[in-house]
Amino acid sequence: MSKQPASESGVRRGRPGYDQGQVLEIAVQVFIEQGYDATSVATLATRLGLSKSALYHHFESKEALLEVALDEALSGLEGALADAGEGSARDRLEHVLRGAVLVLVDRLAYVTLLLRVRGNSDVERAALERRRAFDREVTALVRAAQSEGSVRSDIAPPVATRLLFGMVNSIVEWYRPSGEEGAQELARDVLRVVFDGLGTR
């Protein structure tokens, strides 16, 4: 589906004058509160103070909203992998983990939604497959870092990847943008635990 910023779409209807990004943001909030499956288009329209036809002007279906939201989360994670550069596997792994924390904090609601997807539709299954492909690439990075000797080799790469992303993903459960810990500090703490451990040397 097309994803046009409202400033370029030219047309706005309904009141208040939401652009597409704002509609998405509020819809995702409702999905998180009530569950995607349990949320009707009528509920979304009521929450937005829009008519259903005004809502359909922005998005052709509830599933289209979900698709765009999941793409926000996935493209962020994939971006962290894509711009990890050409350094050592360890450097690239650090880059991906830092990037994942920053994406998670920046797109908290979208990542929260992604983590709740269970594969109940084609859109959800496609998102899970992209997520699995991402995990496979991270696992390959862990394996490469073990080969270059920069990551301990007494933990199986798939287990290491799951533990690392278990830690990273859990941040959606408690992180609040207003908290004491900024995104950069949080990413730094995650990298400290992951690579150096909590123990003093």
Place this chain on the structure above:
Amino acid sequence: MSKQPASESGVRRGRPGYDQGQVLEIAVQVFIEQGYDATSVATLATRLGLSKSALYHHFESKEALLEVALDEALSGLEGALADAGEGSARDRLEHVLRGAVLVLVDRLAYVTLLLRVRGNSDVERAALERRRAFDREVTALVRAAQSEGSVRSDIAPPVATRLLFGMVNSIVEWYRPSGEEGAQELARDVLRVVFDGLGTR
């Protein structure tokens, strides 16, 4: 509520002849699949092949089932804290983390249910409060370990606790008892990552 093993209760009704533990196990499976709020007593009875009155013989209400299930998870975690001994804070912290992984693997369904609780009833709120009390004690252990110099002090104890238990709790998402990694191996891997980190020294 009373929790009587069927072997002592003397009375069994309905078919097949479930004991209370088996009723609990199957009910928790249904709660996980369908969501606790969305599961009716009629659904539970059908799944068990019992009449509703036979089910009520085992548990006085749906909420009583939830309460016992959450207690299974929480008492396991609290037990890991209670028998952590009198060693250094670092030793006790390691004991609690290892214990938490073992409880999670051993009581996977109950911990899964606990992690989904959102505080929608008195039973859920009481469980969340016990969980928060557990987290506070772990945070105090992290702080004590920092004071004794065995845990790095450049990460705030509440953040460290959340990251550690984020990693541990995420195990419910992927661990399957039939997998290659046994509970002891998994606990060992978690302790390695948490205290020594993935990086080679």
